[in-house]
Amino acid sequence: QxxxxxxxxxxxxxxxxxxxxxxxxxxxxxxxxxxxxxxxxxxxxxxxxxxxxxxxxxxxxxxxxxxxxxxxxxxxxxxxxxxxxxxxxxxxxxxxxxxxxxxxxxxxxxxxxxxxxxxxxPPDLDRVDREYIMIQGEQYWGSDPEAGNDPDAVNRADPSVVTFNGYPFQYEHAPLSAQPDERIRIWVLNAGPNLPLSFHVVGTQFDTVWNEGSYVLKGGSGGAQVLPLLPAEGGFVEFVPTAAGHYTIVNHMMSYAERGARGTLEVE
CATH class of the missing domain: 2.60.40.420 (Cupredoxins -  blue copper proteins)
Structure with missing residues (x-):
């Protein structure tokens, strides 16, 4: 906090x-x-x-x-x-x-x-056991690496890779960590510039969802499976994994996950 x-x-x-x-x-x-x-x-x-x-x-x-x-x-x-x-x-x-x-x-x-x-x-933010931040971004490679990203590919919204925190697939090689029954909060921001984000953690159900300044879900019997974010939108989700395992973090627009917007939460 x-x-x-x-x-x-x-x-x-x-x-x-x-x-x-x-x-x-x-x-x-x-x-x-x-x-x-x-x-x-x-x-x-x-x-x-x-x-x-x-x-x-x-x-x-x-x-x-x-x-x-x-x-x-x-x-x-x-x-x-x-x-x-x-x-x-x-x-x-x-x-x-x-x-x-x-x-x-x-x-x-x-x-x-x-x-x-x-x-x-937010003034009523509860304490949690673990907290992470995931920022989705996009890269558009050109033929000349020294020139940076390719403006034409940016204009076509055709990314080479989609990343969490600047590097594709990095949390598959260095997973986030937690223990069973810990409450986890993940802050999520979609930096764009072009693509939407459907944030999902496989094997979990979000019991708390806070999106663009207000709670969409907090308490009660309901749950959520994704936090949907357009470019420049942000929020957070909370959940409690009850069993050890490897919980995949994805943009559930699956072609973007397959280009790098994917990682792992290792609960052990």
């Missing part, structure tokens, strides 16, 4: 760098602080966030925080290499909010890795 701090300061450094994006594939990615997704920020309603964006890339970049209520004209403007800006906002509403580069073409900047999440806890 969020810390007791009411002011959160972060420097976000824009870098364009070479990075392994899948087994056997290294290409240019555009990052916040050298990683994609960028750092996860977390706070409470009423907290202030002071973000310093520094552009050390080779082209113009910018940032848009969905967690803030700000006029785009100043804080979301594109800054050139060597420039910086300060983006300050107060979190007025709970949610798992996307942030991303908003420089045109926005789809290409997001596909190249410039996205992340801000979690603003």
């Amino acid at each position: 969020a810390s007791d701090d009411s002011v959160h300061r972060l420097d976000l450094l824009v870098e364009e760098t070479e990075k392994e994006v899948a087994p056997g594939r290294t290409q240019t990615v555009w990052t916040f602080n050298g990683q994609t997704p960028g750092p996860v920020l977390r706070g409470k309603i009423g907290d202030t966030f002071i973000i310093t964006l520094k552009n050390e890339g080779s082209m113009g970049h910018s940032i848009d925080f969905h967690a803030g209520d700000r006029s785009p004209d100043d804080v979301m403007r594109t800054i050139e290499p060597g420039e910086s800006l300060t983006y300050e906002f107060t979190a007025n509403r709970s949610g798992i909010w996307m942030y991303h580069c908003s420089t045109s073409p926005m789809s290409l900047h997001i596909a190249n890795g410039m996205f992340g999440a801000v979690i603003i806890d």
